[in-house]
Amino acid sequence: MIGLHVRKTLKGSGKNIELELSLDIKKGEFVTLYGESGAGKTSTLRLLSGLLTPDLGNITVDGSVWFDAEKQINLPSQTRKLGYVFQDYALFPHMSVRQNLEFALTKEQASTIVVELLEFMELLELQDRKPMSLSGGQKQRVALARALVQQPEILILDEPLSALDYAMRVKLQAYILRIHKKFKLTTILVSHDIGEIVRMSDRVVELQEGKVIKTAATADFFGLNKASAKFKFTGEIISIQKEDVVYVVGVLIGNELVKVIADLAEVRQLAIGDKVYVASKAFNPILQKI
Incomplete structure (x- = not known):
């Protein structure tokens, strides 16, 4: 269970946004954050990951306190058991595919997890290539694999497929769902693509001006249960x-x-x-x- 109950003032070029979040996510859920640009979706991911510090409130994960303003607890981002995948891949250009994954290993980890992920993500034939020689879809598979190296409990995805064409998006959506189920993850996605959200999510949380204004099971959120249909x-x-x-x-x-x-x-x-x-x-x- 993730409990995210925080406040944060975000300074923008036009006006400040007061992010006031009260959000609970069940273990094993696939949740999408939905809303207009500037609603606070990416900031929510950054607060959970430790890349952004709340002003007030607390963050708990499975009973463990990740952040508590009153008790002055703030776990460093590298100690939070989550994987983060960005839209722009964020791969090291001078490293091969395999080296990008190995860089994510902790000192205590065996390299067998790298081999397992290369096989699972169908990257073995690409393991010696540099990111510049890969397609967008291949780069995103590498980024997904790297996010899983430390075997996180939470996977957060910030519009990871928005720059790809439709066919590649659908293929990678299938990969993400396989990852979610195989590694028994709690997954949080930011997406504007309704088809993608409907295919992948258990629940949708809508943000507007830094606040949760609606949350519901995906089919109910988009009204897909209102009509009885053959397709x-x-x-x-x-x-x-x-x-x-x-x-x-x-x-x-x-x-x-x-x-x-x-x-x-x-x-x-x-x-x-x-x-x-x-x-x-x-x-x-x-x-x-x-």
């Missing part, structure tokens, strides 16, 4: 065109464009750029705004 896909509306007495709504689902017939009442609630799910009910396609 459901998430997508983004990219076109709305009138044809005779009906409208044709173009929805981008992954790399595929799906066209759905809608009436005026449905179209009035929709706009280009809206996130929706496309479902089938009684053999009729339906659109629901997320």
